[in-house]
Amino acid sequence: DAGITQSPRHKVTETGTPVTLRCHQTENHRYMYWYRQDPGHGLRLIHYSYGVKDTDKGEVSDGYSVSRSKTEDFLLTLESATSSQTSVYFCAIKVVAEGNEQFFGPGTRLTVL
Amino acid sequence: DAKTTQPTSMDCAEGRAANLPCNHSTISGNEYVYWYRQIHSQGPQYIIHGLKNNETNEMASLIITEDRKSSTLILPHATLRDTAVYYCIVRGINQGGKLIFGQGTELSVKP
Numbered sequence: 716d717a718g719i720t721q722s723p724r725h726k727v728t729e730t731g732t733p734v735t736l737r738c739h740q741t742e743n744h745r746y747m748y749w750y751r752q753d754p755g756h757g758l759r760l761i762h763y764s765y766g767v768k769d770t771d772k773g774e775v776s777d778g779y780s781v782s783r784s785k786t787e788d789f790l791l792t793l794e795s796a797t798s799s800q801t802s803v804y805f806c807a808i809k810v811v812a813e814g815n816e817q818f819f820g821p822g823t824r825l826t827v828l
Numbered sequence: 829d830a831k832t833t834q835p836t837s838m839d840c841a842e843g844r845a846a847n848l849p850c851n852h853s854t855i856s857g858n859e860y861v862y863w864y865r866q867i868h869s870q871g872p873q874y875i876i877h878g879l880k881n882n883e884t885n886e887m888a889s890l891i892i893t894e895d896r897k898s899s900t901l902i903l904p905h906a907t908l909r910d911t912a913v914y915y916c917i918v919r920g921i922n923q924g925g926k927l928i929f930g931q932g933t934e935l936s937v938k939p
Contacts, residue, residue: 748926750929757915757929757930757932758927758929760926760927763926773926805871805872807871807872807927814862814877815860816862816877817874817927818874819871819872820871821870822870822871
Protein backbone atom coordinates (compact mmCIF):
# COMPACT_ATOMS: atom_id res chain seq x y z
CA ASP A 716 0.00 0.00 0.00
CA ALA A 717 3.09 2.27 -0.17
CA GLY A 718 2.31 3.61 3.29
CA ILE A 719 -0.69 5.70 2.26
CA THR A 720 -3.55 6.42 4.63
CA GLN A 721 -6.60 8.57 4.17
CA SER A 722 -8.81 10.15 6.80
CA PRO A 723 -11.62 10.10 7.40
CA ARG A 724 -12.61 6.92 5.60
CA HIS A 725 -16.28 7.87 5.63
CA LYS A 726 -17.97 11.22 6.11
CA VAL A 727 -21.50 12.54 5.85
CA THR A 728 -21.92 16.29 5.79
CA GLU A 729 -24.45 18.92 4.80
CA THR A 730 -24.48 21.24 1.82
CA GLY A 731 -22.55 24.43 2.46
CA THR A 732 -20.23 23.09 5.12
CA PRO A 733 -16.45 23.01 4.71
CA VAL A 734 -14.80 19.62 4.51
CA THR A 735 -11.12 18.65 4.60
CA LEU A 736 -9.81 15.26 3.59
CA ARG A 737 -6.33 14.19 4.54
CA CYS A 738 -3.84 12.00 2.72
CA HIS A 739 -0.79 10.88 4.64
CA GLN A 740 2.24 9.01 3.30
CA THR A 741 5.20 7.61 5.17
CA GLU A 742 7.74 7.13 2.36
CA ASN A 743 8.70 10.70 1.47
CA HIS A 744 7.38 10.65 -2.11
CA ARG A 745 7.44 13.96 -3.91
CA TYR A 746 4.33 13.56 -6.09
CA MET A 747 0.84 13.20 -4.62
CA TYR A 748 -2.57 13.21 -6.30
CA TRP A 749 -6.24 13.54 -5.46
CA TYR A 750 -8.80 11.74 -7.64
CA ARG A 751 -12.54 11.34 -7.38
CA GLN A 752 -14.48 8.36 -8.62
CA ASP A 753 -18.10 8.43 -9.69
CA PRO A 754 -20.26 5.86 -11.47
CA GLY A 755 -19.94 6.28 -15.22
CA HIS A 756 -16.91 8.54 -14.99
CA GLY A 757 -14.09 6.36 -13.76
CA LEU A 758 -11.35 8.16 -11.83
CA ARG A 759 -10.79 11.85 -12.50
CA LEU A 760 -7.88 13.94 -11.31
CA ILE A 761 -8.77 16.87 -9.04
CA HIS A 762 -5.39 18.32 -8.02
CA TYR A 763 -1.85 17.14 -7.70
CA SER A 764 1.32 18.20 -5.97
CA TYR A 765 4.92 17.95 -7.11
CA GLY A 766 6.49 19.12 -3.86
CA VAL A 767 5.90 21.07 -0.67
CA LYS A 768 3.79 24.13 -1.52
CA ASP A 769 3.81 23.12 -5.22
CA THR A 770 0.39 22.16 -6.52
CA ASP A 771 -1.52 22.27 -9.78
CA LYS A 772 -5.04 21.70 -11.04
CA GLY A 773 -6.38 18.54 -12.60
CA GLU A 774 -9.38 18.10 -14.86
CA VAL A 775 -12.11 18.60 -12.21
CA SER A 776 -10.64 21.16 -9.81
CA ASP A 777 -13.60 23.57 -9.51
CA GLY A 778 -14.88 23.72 -5.94
CA TYR A 779 -11.72 22.15 -4.49
CA SER A 780 -8.51 23.50 -3.04
CA VAL A 781 -5.42 21.69 -1.80
CA SER A 782 -2.48 22.35 0.43
CA ARG A 783 0.83 20.66 1.02
CA SER A 784 2.76 22.23 3.87
CA LYS A 785 4.90 19.15 4.48
CA THR A 786 5.96 16.22 2.34
CA GLU A 787 3.88 13.60 4.08
CA ASP A 788 0.48 15.33 4.04
CA PHE A 789 -1.70 16.43 1.13
CA LEU A 790 -5.00 18.01 2.12
CA LEU A 791 -8.09 18.37 -0.06
CA THR A 792 -10.62 21.00 0.99
CA LEU A 793 -14.15 21.53 -0.15
CA GLU A 794 -14.77 25.13 0.93
CA SER A 795 -18.55 24.79 0.70
CA ALA A 796 -19.63 21.25 -0.04
CA THR A 797 -22.31 20.58 -2.64
CA SER A 798 -24.28 17.44 -3.40
CA SER A 799 -22.37 17.07 -6.68
CA GLN A 800 -19.24 16.47 -4.62
CA THR A 801 -20.67 13.28 -3.18
CA SER A 802 -18.09 10.78 -4.33
CA VAL A 803 -15.30 8.43 -3.37
CA TYR A 804 -11.98 10.26 -3.11
CA PHE A 805 -8.67 8.54 -3.66
CA CYS A 806 -5.23 9.83 -2.88
CA ALA A 807 -2.19 8.50 -4.74
CA ILE A 808 1.57 8.85 -4.71
CA LYS A 809 3.96 8.41 -7.58
CA VAL A 810 7.11 6.37 -7.25
CA VAL A 811 9.71 8.23 -9.26
CA ALA A 812 11.46 5.45 -11.12
CA GLU A 813 11.60 4.08 -14.66
CA GLY A 814 7.89 3.46 -14.80
CA ASN A 815 6.62 6.21 -12.49
CA GLU A 816 3.82 3.98 -11.29
CA GLN A 817 1.23 5.34 -8.89
CA PHE A 818 -0.02 3.72 -5.71
CA PHE A 819 -3.39 4.52 -4.23
CA GLY A 820 -4.80 4.91 -0.77
CA PRO A 821 -7.92 3.11 0.47
CA GLY A 822 -10.30 5.98 -0.36
CA THR A 823 -12.70 8.28 1.48
CA ARG A 824 -16.42 7.97 0.87
CA LEU A 825 -17.99 11.43 1.17
CA THR A 826 -21.73 12.03 1.17
CA VAL A 827 -23.05 15.59 0.97
CA LEU A 828 -26.72 15.85 1.91
CA ASP B 829 -2.08 11.28 -23.69
CA ALA B 830 -3.26 8.57 -26.04
CA LYS B 831 -6.78 7.19 -25.78
CA THR B 832 -7.36 3.52 -25.05
CA THR B 833 -10.20 1.18 -25.97
CA GLN B 834 -11.09 -1.89 -23.92
CA PRO B 835 -14.02 -4.30 -23.93
CA THR B 836 -16.61 -3.39 -21.32
CA SER B 837 -16.69 -6.82 -19.73
CA MET B 838 -15.21 -10.31 -19.92
CA ASP B 839 -15.68 -13.64 -18.20
CA CYS B 840 -12.99 -16.15 -17.35
CA ALA B 841 -13.11 -19.59 -15.75
CA GLU B 842 -11.18 -20.02 -12.53
CA GLY B 843 -7.76 -21.51 -13.14
CA ARG B 844 -7.69 -20.46 -16.79
CA ALA B 845 -5.66 -17.66 -18.28
CA ALA B 846 -7.42 -14.33 -18.55
CA ASN B 847 -6.40 -12.31 -21.61
CA LEU B 848 -7.48 -8.69 -21.48
CA PRO B 849 -6.99 -6.69 -24.69
CA CYS B 850 -6.39 -2.98 -25.06
CA ASN B 851 -6.22 -0.87 -28.18
CA HIS B 852 -4.06 2.26 -28.15
CA SER B 853 -3.57 3.01 -31.82
CA THR B 854 -2.57 6.67 -31.25
CA ILE B 855 0.23 5.91 -28.80
CA SER B 856 3.37 7.96 -29.31
CA GLY B 857 6.94 6.82 -29.02
CA ASN B 858 7.60 7.98 -25.45
CA GLU B 859 4.35 6.75 -23.93
CA TYR B 860 4.21 3.76 -21.65
CA VAL B 861 1.35 1.27 -21.32
CA TYR B 862 0.17 0.76 -17.72
CA TRP B 863 -2.33 -1.66 -16.28
CA TYR B 864 -4.17 -1.10 -13.02
CA ARG B 865 -7.08 -2.93 -11.49
CA GLN B 866 -9.71 -2.00 -8.97
CA ILE B 867 -11.40 -4.53 -6.79
CA HIS B 868 -14.79 -3.40 -5.55
CA SER B 869 -14.62 -0.58 -2.98
CA GLN B 870 -10.82 -0.56 -2.92
CA GLY B 871 -8.27 1.84 -4.36
CA PRO B 872 -6.79 1.07 -7.78
CA GLN B 873 -3.85 -1.33 -7.69
CA TYR B 874 -0.84 -1.11 -9.99
CA ILE B 875 -0.23 -4.32 -11.96
CA ILE B 876 2.42 -3.84 -14.62
CA HIS B 877 3.74 -1.44 -17.23
CA GLY B 878 5.82 -1.56 -20.40
CA LEU B 879 7.22 0.55 -23.21
CA LYS B 880 7.80 -1.81 -26.13
CA ASN B 881 9.10 -5.10 -24.78
CA ASN B 882 6.96 -7.78 -23.22
CA GLU B 883 7.03 -7.70 -19.45
CA THR B 884 6.28 -10.20 -16.71
CA ASN B 885 6.04 -9.89 -12.97
CA GLU B 886 4.53 -11.91 -10.15
CA MET B 887 1.03 -10.73 -10.97
CA ALA B 888 0.78 -10.77 -14.75
CA SER B 889 2.37 -10.60 -18.18
CA LEU B 890 2.07 -7.73 -20.62
CA ILE B 891 2.32 -8.38 -24.33
CA ILE B 892 2.75 -5.30 -26.54
CA THR B 893 2.48 -5.65 -30.32
CA GLU B 894 5.45 -4.69 -32.41
CA ASP B 895 3.72 -1.56 -33.73
CA ARG B 896 2.70 -0.74 -30.12
CA LYS B 897 -0.88 -0.06 -31.17
CA SER B 898 -2.34 -2.70 -28.90
CA SER B 899 -1.46 -4.79 -25.88
CA THR B 900 -2.78 -7.72 -23.86
CA LEU B 901 -2.65 -8.24 -20.13
CA ILE B 902 -2.43 -11.91 -19.21
CA LEU B 903 -3.34 -13.30 -15.80
CA PRO B 904 -1.95 -16.83 -16.20
CA HIS B 905 -4.15 -18.65 -13.69
CA ALA B 906 -7.12 -16.49 -12.78
CA THR B 907 -8.66 -16.85 -9.33
CA LEU B 908 -11.92 -15.56 -7.92
CA ARG B 909 -9.94 -12.78 -6.22
CA ASP B 910 -8.92 -11.47 -9.65
CA THR B 911 -12.51 -10.35 -10.27
CA ALA B 912 -12.12 -6.60 -10.75
CA VAL B 913 -12.20 -3.73 -13.22
CA TYR B 914 -8.97 -3.62 -15.23
CA TYR B 915 -7.74 -0.33 -16.63
CA CYS B 916 -5.32 0.06 -19.51
CA ILE B 917 -3.67 3.48 -19.46
CA VAL B 918 -1.22 5.09 -21.83
CA ARG B 919 0.82 7.91 -20.43
CA GLY B 920 3.73 10.08 -21.32
CA ILE B 921 5.73 12.33 -19.10
CA ASN B 922 3.60 15.45 -18.84
CA GLN B 923 1.44 17.31 -16.34
CA GLY B 924 3.04 15.63 -13.40
CA GLY B 925 2.46 12.21 -14.89
CA LYS B 926 -1.27 12.12 -14.19
CA LEU B 927 -3.15 8.95 -15.04
CA ILE B 928 -6.25 9.17 -17.21
CA PHE B 929 -8.59 6.33 -16.37
CA GLY B 930 -11.11 5.17 -18.95
CA GLN B 931 -14.01 2.86 -18.23
CA GLY B 932 -11.90 -0.29 -18.08
CA THR B 933 -12.85 -3.95 -18.49
CA GLU B 934 -14.93 -5.62 -15.82
CA LEU B 935 -13.45 -9.11 -15.47
CA SER B 936 -15.57 -11.74 -13.79
CA VAL B 937 -13.78 -14.93 -12.80
CA LYS B 938 -16.28 -17.73 -12.38
CA PRO B 939 -15.86 -21.05 -10.55
